[in-house]
Amino acid sequence: MxxxxxxxxxxxxxxxxxxxxxxxxxxxxxxxxxxxxxxxxxxxxxxxxxxxxxxxxxxxxxxxxxxxxxxxxxxxxxxxxxxxxxxxxxxxxxxxxxxxxxxxxxxxxxxxxxxxxxxxxxxxxxxxxxxxxxxxxxxxxxxxxxxxxxxxxxxxxxxxxxxxxxxxxxxxxxxxxxxxxxxxxxxxxxxxxxxxxxxxxGTPPESALETLVSTAETIVQSGYRPGAKEQGYVLRKLLRRIHHMGGTLDHPFFVEEVERQRRADERYRRLLPKHPEKSPDWWFDTHGIEIAAL
Structure with a gap:
């Protein structure tokens, strides 16, 4: 909730x-x-x-x-x-x-x-x-x-x-x-x-961050959860952007995504010296790390 x-x-x-x-x-x-x-x-x-x-x-x-x-x-x-x-x-x-x-x-x-x-x-x-x-x-x-x-x-x-x-x-x-x-x-x-x-x-429009938050809420309330594809991936992308913009959601999905991104960032920084020439596709296919998200 x-x-x-x-x-x-x-x-x-x-x-x-x-x-x-x-x-x-x-x-x-x-x-x-x-x-x-x-x-x-x-x-x-x-x-x-x-x-x-x-x-x-x-x-x-x-x-x-x-x-x-x-x-x-x-x-x-x-x-x-x-x-x-x-x-x-x-x-x-x-x-x-x-x-x-x-x-x-x-x-x-x-x-x-x-x-x-x-x-x-x-x-x-x-x-x-x-x-x-x-x-x-x-x-x-x-x-x-x-x-x-x-x-x-x-x-x-x-x-x-x-x-x-x-x-x-x-x-x-x-x-x-x-x-x-x-x-x-x-x-x-x-x-x-x-x-x-x-x-x-005369209701004032939402800010970009408010829109991201309310959209994520709508997706969750429609029965979806963060995932690696389709609706789940869209939700994950929104949660990630909210975090990068300094926003927050009072929901476990957001907390879990922030922690998932923290671990992915640490893993990338640790492995990068060993694989400096690898492409973004390789990082995603091999380690599930999205370079653009980091």
Whole structure:
């Protein structure tokens, strides 16, 4: 178990949790089924962690016989953002508020749905973006809102098999979410709860170290432990970086990793004079020592 002592982090969890509850209530008031997924365990074997709320629904997008609409909150983790954390807008782990409609809701329905939800938060986008190829067809969907529309050729999405154009929502220079139109017949919406919390409640962003710590906590709470490969290796890498940055975790996994690194460092220094020309791969394969980590 982790024992929390940081008041700021407690406040952030409470406000974000309240926002997720507001979204759930809003969906249910519209007759839309809602589910919460607090674990970052992936729903298929294409990723180490759940990276998007739509992951578990991918087969339904491609099934022309399926029709329906669901919503969820999904804990996500994207290690690709590791070098961007600390800038106030990138998080390694976050909660995605999702809406997924398979040949039922139109794009206009989805836009109205989200603008309606943002109103309940007292929030109106500063502007939205649309791909130039869709400006003529999609701009009228924002008629009467008074929201400026900006063309953006980056407004496309693809998972490698399914693709579509999208429209993105911005507030205070931050993209708070987007609505994708996969295959031209479906709806895939994702809004980041933490980014919404920042602009709605003024919750300060985590520092890089705080993000590393909370991400490690999330991985552990999702049932993983440090190891030499896959999810365990990611966790070990995070624990190591936290230690190198002068941070700490109140958990046995962190204590064990610090000691493991201390022993590896001692072993490397002892053996280096005997093997000065050996490559990093040799050190790892032969002694399990990661030179870069030292």
């Amino acid at each position: 982790f024992r929390r002592h940081e008041h700021k982090k407690e406040v952030a969890y409470v406000t974000a949790g309240r926002l997720i509850q507001q979204y759930q209530d809003y969906c249910l008031s519209k007759g839309i089924e809602f589910a919460r997924f607090p674990s970052v365990r992936p729903h298929d074997d294409t990723t180490l962690f759940s990276s998007a709320g739509m992951q578990q629904y991918k087969p339904l997008f491609s099934d022309p016989s399926h029709k329906g609409t669901v919503a969820n909150s999904q804990a996500c983790l994207r290690m690709g953002d590791l070098d961007e954390i600390g800038d106030g807008t990138h998080f390694l782990h976050f909660t995605m508020l999702g809406l997924f409609s398979f040949r039922e809701m139109t794009l206009g329905d989805a836009i109205d749905f989200w603008l309606g939800f943002l109103v309940t938060l007292g929030l109106k986008p500063d502007h939205v973006t649309i791909h130039p190829d869709r400006m003529e067809a999609w701009s009228p969907l924002y008629d009467g809102t008074g929201i400026p529309i900006v063309p953006d050729p980056e407004c496309t999405w693809s998972d490698g098999a399914i693709s579509g154009y999208c429209t993105e929502f911005y507030k205070d220079g931050i993209e708070i979410g987007n609505i994708v139109n996969p295959l031209g017949t479906c709806i895939d919406v994702g809004f980041g709860a933490e980014r919404l919390d920042m602009v709605v409640n």
